Amino acid sequence: MKTRIDLTAEQIAHLAGLVEGRISTHQSVLEQHSHDESAFVPVLPSAVVMVQSTEEVSAVLAYCNSEKIPVVAFGAGTSLEGHVVPLHGGVSVDLSNMEKIIEVRPDDLCVRVEPGVHRMALNAKLANEGLFFSVDPGADATIGGMCATGAAGTTTVRYGSMRENVMALTAVLADGTVINTGRATRKLSAGYDLTRLLIGSEGTLAVITEVTLRVFGIPEKMAAAVVRFPHLTDGVAAATAIVKMGIAVARCEFLDAKCIKYLNSYDSLTLVEAPTLFFEFHGSPRGVEEDAMSVQEIVREFDGTDFEWTSEENQRRKLWSARHNSHWATLAAHPGKKSVSTDMAVPLSRLAEAVALAERTLSQHSFPHSILGHVADGNFHCQIITDPAIKGQTEEIRKVVSEITFKIIAMGGTCTGEHGIGAGKIDSLVSETGAEAVDVMRSIKKALDPNGILNPGKIFTLAD
Numbered sequence: 429m430k431t432r433i434d435l436t437a438e439q440i441a442h443l444a445g446l447v448e449g450r451i452s453t454h455q456s457v458l459e460q461h462s463h464d465e466s467a468f469v470p471v472l473p474s475a476v477v478m479v480q481s482t483e484e485v486s487a488v489l490a491y492c493n494s495e496k497i498p499v500v501a502f503g504a505g506t507s508l509e510g511h512v513v514p515l516h517g518g519v520s521v522d523l524s525n526m527e528k529i530i531e532v533r534p535d536d537l538c539v540r541v542e543p544g545v546h547r548m549a550l551n552a553k554l555a556n557e558g559l560f561f562s563v564d565p566g567a568d569a570t571i572g573g574m575c576a577t578g579a580a581g582t583t584t585v586r587y588g589s590m591r592e593n594v595m596a597l598t599a600v601l602a603d604g605t606v607i608n609t610g611r612a613t614r615k616l617s618a619g620y621d622l623t624r625l626l627i628g629s630e631g632t633l634a635v636i637t638e639v640t641l642r643v644f645g646i647p648e649k650m651a652a653a654v655v656r657f658p659h660l661t662d663g664v665a666a667a668t669a670i671v672k673m674g675i676a677v678a679r680c681e682f683l684d685a686k687c688i689k690y691l692n693s694y695d696s697l698t699l700v701e702a703p704t705l706f707f708e709f710h711g712s713p714r715g716v717e718e719d720a721m722s723v724q725e726i727v728r729e730f731d732g733t734d735f736e737w738t739s740e741e742n743q744r745r746k747l748w749s750a751r752h753n754s755h756w757a758t759l760a761a762h763p764g765k766k767s768v769s770t771d772m773a774v775p776l777s778r779l780a781e782a783v784a785l786a787e788r789t790l791s792q793h794s795f796p797h798s799i800l801g802h803v804a805d806g807n808f809h810c811q812i813i814t815d816p817a818i819k820g821q822t823e824e825i826r827k828v829v830s831e832i833t834f835k836i837i838a839m840g841g842t843c844t845g846e847h848g849i850g851a852g853k854i855d856s857l858v859s860e861t862g863a864e865a866v867d868v869m870r871s872i873k874k875a876l877d878p879n880g881i882l883n884p885g886k887i888f889t890l891a892d
């Protein structure tokens with residue numbers, strides 16, 4: 429699909445009839461749906477449709493398919509690779525009105541939700557039942573968006589990512605067909621795993637309209653710890669050693685000295701500006717203390733100093749809220765600028781080397797940057813500041829990011845541990861999986877969406 433599709437007045441009127449008039453072509457609404465949180469150039473959709481049910485999504489998709497109108501599903505718009513940018517115009521289908529928590533099932537440790545539910549609202553509700561949903565990307569994303577990007581977060585090392593925590597889905601295919609995948613069972617071996625096919629499909633195969641998620645009991649005790657290191661790679665190597673020792677950390681996050689500086693200023697903290705690991709431990713009071721003490725011993729071997737731990741709830745929350753604010757803290761330190769956020773993962777044994785490679789490469793350029801990551805998963809991010817007012821700067825940064833990414837792939841790593849491919853990593857995906865595997869993905873896409881209406885221009889290019 430090469431051209432931009434703008435809807436005719438008739439098409440807009442027809443779509444309006446399918447959703448009780450909830451369609452907008454107002455400039456401000458189009459602009460809101462033209463971009464995500466990345467530095468990609470915004471593109472306006474031709475119209476925004478606010479859907480409220482699976483039936484409405486089905487009717488909208490069936491019509492758009494018959495008219496060959498591109499459709500981009502929109503959750504909270506927090507993705508980072510241009511995922512929701514409607515590259516070919518058409519319709520942005522906004523799912524944020526579908527925000528019902530349909531059913532909490534404490535005895536089955538699962539919850540059924542609509543896709544527009546935000547992860548923080550879900551956790552506020554689950555807390556009343558002594559439960560929590562574990563996947564926590566840094567933004568307050570929607571569950572549908574998190575399914576579609578295969579999101580992960582700070583607790584993935586202990587509880588898994590969306591891939592491990594989605595049990596079942598309802599989804600609408602391009603022609604309006606509604607399918608159900610998976611069951612609310614702990615085990616399932618029935619046929620092709622369509623649930624996992626849709627997780628990470630970035631709105632290119634179907635629009636997800638209902639999700640059954642696994643949830644966990646809130647641990648009896650939680651404690652947080654902080655430790656500093658003289659060098660970036662010491663902290664990373666310590667995190668790797670902790671995972672190898674089998675210590676069940678619930679969170680283990682690395683932040684470089686610049687990240688800490690930004691957090692101090694943004695969150696009024698007084699942390700020492702040095703490479704730092706943040707930890708969290710979950711379990712019984714005794715288990716948590718034992719884990720913290722074991723970690724303290726290991727970090728000493730890597731020159732970790734000033735190990736401090738606390739089970740005081742306010743301090744623990746403050747620390748992790750600061751960690752989740754790191755993107756905004758970095759932007760606040762660079763007013764008027766944007767951030768290019770990379771997302772790579774390597775086998776654990778290569779992590780220290782990979783982080784050193786990224787730091788070395790970025791240091792050869794003058795763009796402000798910082799490094800942080802979910803290091804216990806071998807996953808790290810570089811936040812690189814770009815000035816949108818300087819023509820060509822974002823493209824120059826993207827070239828440097830590609831250079832690092834290709835080296836990471838050559839080390840056996842992946843171009844994305846959690847953010848996904850979007851429009852930004854199409855070449856990296858080919859380099860990582862090979863053209864043959866991408867062709868298999870194209871075949872699946874053609875089988876489910878023969879007119880290529882669902883989020884065209886993302887993950888891979890389609891031949892015309």
Ligand SMILES: Cc1cc2nc3c(=O)[nH]c(=O)nc-3n(C[C@H](O)[C@H](O)[C@H](O)COP(=O)(O)OP(=O)(O)OC[C@H]3O[C@@H](n4cnc5c(N)ncnc54)[C@H](O)[C@@H]3O)c2cc1C
Nearest residue numbers: 503504505506507566569570572573574576580631636755
């Ligand atoms: C500060 C910050 C920190 C972040 N930290 C993390 C992190 O730690 N881990 C992580 O994984 N990500 C992280 N992200 C990225 C982002 O939050 C995730 O990718 C998130 O899953 C996107 O959800 P969303 O609701 O914003 O989706 P959107 O951005 O609206 O959409 C993302 C993609 O999903 C598709 N989509 C949305 N809803 C549906 C649906 N119902 N059915 C089918 N397709 C759909 C869209 O078409 C698009 O392709 C971060 C982003 C920011 C800004």
